[in-house]
Amino acid sequence: MRLFSLSISDLSSKYPLLANLRRSPLHVFRRNPSPMDxxxxxxxxxxxxxxxxxxxxxxxxxxxxxxxxxxxxxxxxxxxxxxxxxxxxxxxxxxxxxxxxxxxGGDGAVSREAFRQAAVNTLERRLFYIPSFKIYRGVAGLYDYGPPGCAVKSNVLAFWRQHFVLEENMLEVDCPCVTPEVVLKASGHVDKFTDLMVKDEKTGTCYRADHLLKDFCKEKLEKDLSLTAEKAAELKHVLAILDDLSSEQLGAKLKEYGINAPDTKNPLSDPYPFNLMFQTSIGPSGLSPGYMRPETAQGIFVNFKDLYYYNGNKLPFAAAQIGQAFRNEISPRQGLLRVREFTLAEIEHFVDPDDKSHPKYKEVADLEFLMFPREEQMTGKPAKKICLSEAVSKGTVNNQTLGYFIGRVYLFLTRLGIDKERLRFRQHLPNEMAHYAADCWDAEIECSYGWIECVGIADRSAYDLRAHTEKSGVPLVAHEKFSEPREVEKLIIAPVKKELGLAFKGSQKMVVEALEAMSETEAMEIKGALESKGEVEFNVCTLGKAVKITKNMVSISKEKKKEHQRVFTPSVIEPSFGIGRIIYCLFEHSFYMRPSKGGDEQLNVFSFPPLVAPIKCTVFPLVQNQQYEEVAKSISKGLTAAGISHKIDITGTSIGKRYARTDELGVPLAITVDSITSVTIRERDSKDQIRVSIDEVASVVKEVTDGQSTWADVQWRYPAHSATASGESSHQNEI
Amino acid sequence: MRLFSLSISDLSSKYPLLANLRRSPLHVFRRNPSPMDxxxxxxxxxxxxxxxxxxxxxxxxxxxxxxxxxxxxxxxxxxxxxxxxxxxxxxxxxxxxxxxxxxxGGDGAVSREAFRQAAVNTLERRLFYIPSFKIYRGVAGLYDYGPPGCAVKSNVLAFWRQHFVLEENMLEVDCPCVTPEVVLKASGHVDKFTDLMVKDEKTGTCYRADHLLKDFCKEKLEKDLSLTAEKAAELKHVLAILDDLSSEQLGAKLKEYGINAPDTKNPLSDPYPFNLMFQTSIGPSGLSPGYMRPETAQGIFVNFKDLYYYNGNKLPFAAAQIGQAFRNEISPRQGLLRVREFTLAEIEHFVDPDDKSHPKYKEVADLEFLMFPREEQMTGKPAKKICLSEAVSKGTVNNQTLGYFIGRVYLFLTRLGIDKERLRFRQHLPNEMAHYAADCWDAEIECSYGWIECVGIADRSAYDLRAHTEKSGVPLVAHEKFSEPREVEKLIIAPVKKELGLAFKGSQKMVVEALEAMSETEAMEIKGALESKGEVEFNVCTLGKAVKITKNMVSISKEKKKEHQRVFTPSVIEPSFGIGRIIYCLFEHSFYMRPSKGGDEQLNVFSFPPLVAPIKCTVFPLVQNQQYEEVAKSISKGLTAAGISHKIDITGTSIGKRYARTDELGVPLAITVDSITSVTIRERDSKDQIRVSIDEVASVVKEVTDGQSTWADVQWRYPAHSATASGESSHQNEI
Structure with missing residues (x-):
């Protein structure tokens, strides 16, 4: 997958090579900055x-x-x-x-910052997540999920498996993280998966070159009021094209602006590429380099042949994988959003390139949500609500299968609890996409850091299977048997390598590949030109220039052949989910504060839907006595039997405090035992309570947390209970 | 956890340091070989x-x-x-x-080998698991789980989470695999997690030294009939003590027997330790070494303080983690049993060392199963059925909590489908255990490779928390507040470092540690001796010798103090599960062959219980027609609604072949659509069929696969269907 790092490996891109373009979640703002006001x-x-x-x-x-x-x-x-x-x-x-x-920025930025601080404080205090190895002062970019975070994550993954793998009959696989070099050489990661780095020339401290330039420009723009309008415009332009700068250009800008190491003010080295994979060595000899996989997708591609066979040699089918991926970031920032190890969930849906329809497309076709097509981005218009079927039929979205997955991703994210209004599907701009990609959309979620790329949905055509076919020599192809033999006209492009070698020396390979990659129309044009003029200008995108091809260098012809089957490399459509990013955005979208009953304090609440809530319900005996505790235990047994994760709290703390603690963990329902025949059930967000008999309580909780009924449904069926007796209170910070 | 690798990090063991003792699953046979017949x-x-x-x-x-x-x-x-x-x-x-x-061996070995071949062929052909990166000729010790294997694994893990985490209210955490050096330095892995290796002196090829010696002895014993009885006895003895040999002893034996590199016959280097962790570098500077974690336990230990706080500063509590672990084996063998990357599920149950009772102990106390206590192993007796409560009350099992977990592990494994008769709990021998361990039991499962250690259940006392307290300076301790202050007599051991330094130079630290580690009884003896004679012989196990301690080197006294609370390092009881090993043994225990209907072929069956079966049921229209396909689809919808994983097979293949294919995947139930009002349900192992109306079919399947009813229960309620119409056939190999 290419999530956060498109266009590695596009050696022969028709577009400029933008190795790091997609690595920043804020790139949208940077790429399309509001023209200076x-x-x-x-x-x-x-x-x-x-x-x-x-x-x-x-x-x-x-x-x-x-x-x-x-x-x-x-x-x-x-x-x-x-x-x-x-x-x-x-x-x-x-x-x-x-x-x-x-x-x-301005007040908005300040309040966003304050909101984030409040949310993150709560998340870390309640152990949703914490910096790893804290007692050893931690490691940047590594986080642990504590108990509630781990439960949320496992709920998100279980729902992902249900929503994608089971409902779509996908073939799930589970491959190792340790990966031999040859695989990542084929995929392009060994050569191209890099960020540009500069070093403090005296201390050796490393920085991401683009970060330094970005920080410099932003600070200047924000703080230096003496800046002329021209200079300000220039800095804004630099921010906009930051990701497109080559190593040399970036180095030149750093020099031009006199940017030094931020900590020491020492001079910096020239920028140079740093490979983001964690390297290791497999086996004891030291002769087999390996890497910790930077994505899970390659494990699926290398297994294509077996999976196709497993699927009865039929297309389309999808394979899926959930697992850890690793990126040795130069200087991780932004908490859970940019980390050195993270969980990915990836789907590779293999289709016939000639037929990208999807049988279940109509189930999502009527969905309408925020989309941000290329057109809108380039003309400075905002994202807008579009009906999926319209986007597909107009060709805004390249094909049905891509559209189907966009719709399924929308359903997945909103069912988790992501706010529809802060979710958009943004299409990649032409220069963001690898040359082989047919189309690419990111599900972006808005949080306090801006719009964050959380799911990438790309039609990668046949690129990956071809790369591994070439490197391994094992054909990763599909077959379509014809019911009767067909006569086909085949385009034959035969480069004459000897002549090309003489003419182009080291560049021969690139010229040969470009010739072989010609479409039928292109080939016939070249053929015509060669026949009439004997030579032709031919553009080789990997060389970045046109070369002169003469008649003796290539033969182009069409031949008629009888064929019994069609052999082709399937296209792959790849939805790729950054699970940690989705969870972080979900945390922010679910977090709010409300005043305590006395009004003297702000209480924290996570409004998780039951589907993702770490615990579905808590059981509180109102006061400490044996009778109530017995009742609580018997309710607990009933909940366990119904498979509902819950917790009993028999501490003597006031009921209000116990509610506040539980709201802070996002527990949807709380059962308070205040009699031996019936109990109250309180809903977290409304704080409304109903009275339910002890026999029914487990089934009512199950109904609501399984999603068969809403709270409103059950609220209507049972008597309301006044909350006055059990004052809502505060003191979350005590635990 | 110490699974497969006990006693790393026991720097000050009172027993010989057996760094690799537990790394071979076959060690039991080797340690206790039958005396030569x-x-x-x-x-x-x-x-x-x-x-x-x-x-x-x-x-x-x-x-x-x-x-x-x-x-x-x-x-x-x-x-x-x-x-x-x-x-x-x-x-x-x-x-x-x-x-x-x-x-x-003999015929038994031959048939075990044949059985394994048949099982492994089926497992690989049906993609339960396959060698990773096969198209690049694979990497030893790395395997992928294909679709059915991945489903089995995810069912096993879901059940583990249900059985341990949810039912016991454990605190589950999720920590990164990338681990900074300091953590694994504290745990002892950096210094001690090694295997002894030899190199071909000409080609540089590496071998595990003990493997070469073992292979040599076994081959000699099996094939060299001219061996004298004395020589044979010697070789058998070598096999028995193989794991206890030091680097020097191992080297001497290799030389004595003239063992050369197996592939080239070149001479070998002396054995030297090879660290089994995959090393890498965190961040771009190259100055922060890191490792891929060799176990998940350390992530829990370093978080003890936060987790204790999360649990309301109360003991006991357990934390759990499921995740990948990595060991860079020198030469992996035995398929899924010895791999370079694997899934561990580990529990760290923290208890007050003075109170290891368990509130739920009585729920497992009456269980009876095969146990293999130390006593039986040392006297050459076999494992025997013992009631758990008897083992605990007699002190065979050290304490209730350890006993509770042994019982829970027994229930877990047998519910998965592990054969009770091929499961035993083997106690570690004194020289297998680290000096700090109070007691240790392995759940061993018998398969074609012998008895395989699949779960280790150890009482590790306070070792791990102490090691991290010392290294990090952060006290990982628990507090017990007294209701009123208590007067306590405290032993004060104060080594005089200056004097000890003068006397012991570089060994000073070891002497100081040994003095401080004395029990009260030992200390009072030493004190007495010093007072009467002025000096005493004192055994320092880490130096492997006794040293002379004089009166001026240490002061030992007892002081009375008033204390308001007790501060102590909790003990940890650690059940640690090798998920891949359990799954492999489950595969073997579930696999059998039966003749096809014609008797001309052996058909493969996996008799998985519904809990772990990769798919719960298949739906087959008997013949290809639209009506039946419609029925099949409507049944499929009902099954999806009931949350039952299933597959429709509408190929025109004969029903017998389809049954055979599905048996080979271990699918418990098959629904055959042979009318538009009712269908048959066939059970995999008995091949019995019942006729059920279409409206009821989903609920019947759910009953059986959820475990609410057995097949016998439902068989009694519905009419039997004769199987003659739908001949059981063969041809599994076609797909």
Whole structure:
């Protein structure tokens, strides 16, 4: 999969090689920055002018003083200077707020930051996740899921398996993380899976080159009000094209701006590529290099032949894998969003390239949700609600199967509890996609860090299977037997390697590949030109230039043949899920604060749907006595029998505090034992309570947490219970 | 966990350091070999004598010929020689079969081998598991689970989570595989997690030193009939003590027997330790070494403080983790049983060392199963059925909590489908255990490779938490608040480091540690001796010798103090599950062959219980027609709604072939659509069929596969269907 790192391995891309383009979740803002706001630009100009006026007036004052002039003339000049300075300050303030609002920053940024802090504090305090190896001061980019986080993760994965693997009859596999070099050489990761790095020339500390440039530009834009409008525009442009910069260009910019190591101010080395795979050695000899897989997809591709056979030699079929993947980030940031080890869930759906229809497409065709097609992005328009069937029929989405998966991903994410309004499907721009990709859409979720790429859904055509076919020599192909032999006209392109070798030396291979990759139309055009003129200009994208091809270098013809079957490399459509990112966004979308009953404190709540809630329900005896505890235990038995994860809390803490603790873990329902015949059930978000007899309680909880009924359904059937007796309180921080 | 690798990190063991002792699943046979059978020994002696007689007679014949003697004298000598040779051959045959039967070999070994071949062929052909990266010729010790294997694995893990985590309210965590060096330094893995290796001195090929010695001894014993009884006994002894040999001893034996590199016959290097962890580097600097974790337990230990807090600062509690672990084996063998990457499921149950009772102990106390206590192993007796409560009350099993987990593991394994008769709990011998361990039992499952250690259940006392407390400086301790202050007498051992440093130089640290580790009794003895004689011999196990301690080197006293709370390091009881090993044994225990209907072929069946079966049921329209297919689809919808994993097979293949294919995947039930109102349900092992109306079919399947009813229960409620119409057939190999 290419999640967060498209276009590794596109050696022969028709587009510029953008090795790191997709590695930043914020790239959308960067790639399509709002053009500098008119107000900001004119304020910058006004400020520059005003500052010039201030300087001129200050010169005048100094001049007057030097000449010994005093009295009214000097006083008036000083007053004018003061007035100009005040005006400049005032323009400065207006500029500052214009910058903040353009940035989506300002008050919004402050409150987003505060919201994130509150959520993250709760998440870490309640052990949803914590930095790994904390007692040894941790390792950047490695996190543990504690008990509630681990339960949420396991619920998300169980639902993923249900929603995709079981409902679609996918072939799930489970491959090792340790991967020999040859596999990742074939996939392109060994050569191309890199980030550009610079080193502090004295201390050796490493930095991501693009991060330093980005931080410099952002800080300048935000804090340096003396920046001219032109300079500001230039920095904004740099931010926009940051991901497209070559190693040399990036190095030149760092030099031009005089950027040094942030910690020491020492000079920096030139940028150079750092491979993001964790390297190791397989076996004791030290002669078999291996890597920790950077994605799970390759395990599926190398097994294609066996899986196709397992599926009765029939297409289409999908294989799936859930597992750990590893990326040795240079400097991980943003908590769970950019980590060195993470869980991926990937699907490789293999189809006949000539038929990308999907039998279940109509089940999702009527869905309507936020989409952000290429067109809208390039013309500066916002994402908009589109009906999936319209997007597919108009060709905005390349084909039915791709559309089907976009719809299924939408259903998956919203059922988990992702807010529909903060979820969009963004199409890759032409220069973001590998040359072989037919189309590519990311499910992006908005959180306090911006729009985060959480699922990538790409039609990767036949690229991966071809790469492994070539490297391994094992044909990873499908067969379609014809009911009777067919006469077909086949295009034969036969490069004459000897002639090409003489003409192009080291570049021969690239020319040969480009010739062989021609479409029928292209080939026939070239053939015509060669026949009429004897030579032709031919564009070789991997060389980045056109070369002159003469008649003796290639023979192009069409032959008629009888064929009994069609042999072809299937296309693959790949939905790839970053599970940790989805979970983090889910945490943010579920988190809110509400005042305690006394109003003196803000209480934290996670409004997880029952499907993902770490525990479905808690059982609280209202006061500590043996009778109530017996009842609580018998209810617990009933819940266990019904397969409902729950917890009994028999501490003497006030019921209000116990509710508050449980809300903070996102537990949907709480059963309070306040009699020996019936109990109350409280719903987390409404805080409403109903009274239910002890015999029925397990089945009511099951109904709601299994999703057969809503809370509103059961609330209607049972008497309401007034909450006054059991004051909602606070003190979450105590535990 | 110490599964397959006990006593790494027991730097100060009171027993010899047996770093690799537990790494071979066959160690039990090796450690307790049947003493050489009397028959074998006397046959070896008889053969040696007979061979001497043959040689003498041959000399006589040669002598007669040389002297020109012919006629009757020569003829009779030749006849005698022939007779002697025949006798020698006959003794040879008897010896051969005696060796085989002692070995558990002979016909048994042949049939075990054939059984394994049949099972493994089926497993690989149906993609239960396959060698990873096959198209690149694979990597030893790495396997993929294909679709049915992956489903079995995910069922086993789901049941593990249900049986342990949910039913016991354990705190599940999920930590990264990439681990910084400091953590594994503290645990002892960096220094001690090694196997002894030798290198081909010319080609550099690496071998496990103990494997070469073992192979040599076994081959000699099996094939060299001229071996004297003494020599044979020696080789058997070597096999028995193989795991206890030091690097030097192992090297000496290899030299003594003239063992060379098996492939090239080149000389070998001396044995040297090879660390079994996959090493890597975290971050770009190359200055932060890391390893892929060799077990998941350390992730729990380093989080003890947070988890204890999460549990309300109360003991006991258990934490659990399921995840990948990695061991860079020198030369992996035995398929899924010895691999370089595997899934572990580990539990760390933290208890007060003064109270190892368990509240739910009585729920398992009455279980009775095969146990193999130390006593039985050392006196050459077999494993025997013991009631758990008896083993605990007699002290055979050290404490209730350990006993509770042994019982729970027994229930877990047998519910998965492991044969009770081929499951035993074997206690570690004193020299197998680390010095700190209180007691240790392995759940061993018998398969074609012998008795395989699949779960280790150890009381590791406070070792792990202490090691991390020391290294990190963060106290990993528990507190017990007293209701009122208590007066306690405390032992104070204060080594005088200056004096000890002068006396012992580099060994000072070991002496200090040994002094501080003294029990109260030991300390008071030493104190007495120092006071009366001024010096004392003191055994320092980490130095492997006794040293002389004088009065000025240590002060030992007892002080009275008032204490408000007790601060202590909890003990940990650790059940650790090798999931891949359990699954492989489950495959073997479930596999059998039965003749096809025609009797012309053997058909393969996996008799998985529904709990672990990869698919619960298949749906077959008897013949290809639209009506039946519609019925099949509507049944499929009902099954999906009931959450039952299933597959429709609408190929035109004969019903018998389809049954055979499905038996080979271990699918418990098959629904055959042979009318539009009712269908038949066939049970895999009995091949019995019942007729059930279409409306009821999903609920009947659910009842049986959920385990609410047995097949016998439902068979009694519905009419039987004769199988004659739908002949059981064969042809599994076609797919």
């Amino acid at each position: 008119g107000a900001e630009a004119s304020l910058r100009t006004a400020l520059t002018e005003k500052q010039t006026a201030v300087d001129a007036k200050a010169d005048t004052v100094r001049d007057l003083k030097a000449r010994g002039v005093a009295g009214a003339e000097l006083d008036s000049a000083v007053e004018e200077l003061k007035a100009l300075k005040l005006e400049a300050t005032e323009i400065g303030h207006r500029l500052q707020s214009a910058i903040s609002s353009n940035d989506g | 009397g028959a074998e020994a006397s046959l070896r002696t008889a053969l040696t004598e007979k061979q001497t007689a043959v040689d003498a007679k041959a000399d006589t014949v040669r002598d007669l010929k040389a002297r020109g003697v012919a006629g009757a004298e020569l003829d009779s000598a030749v006849e005698e020689l022939k007779a002697l040779k025949l006798e020698a051959t006959e003794i040879g045959h008897r010896l051969q079969s005696a060796i085989s039967s002692n070995d558990g």
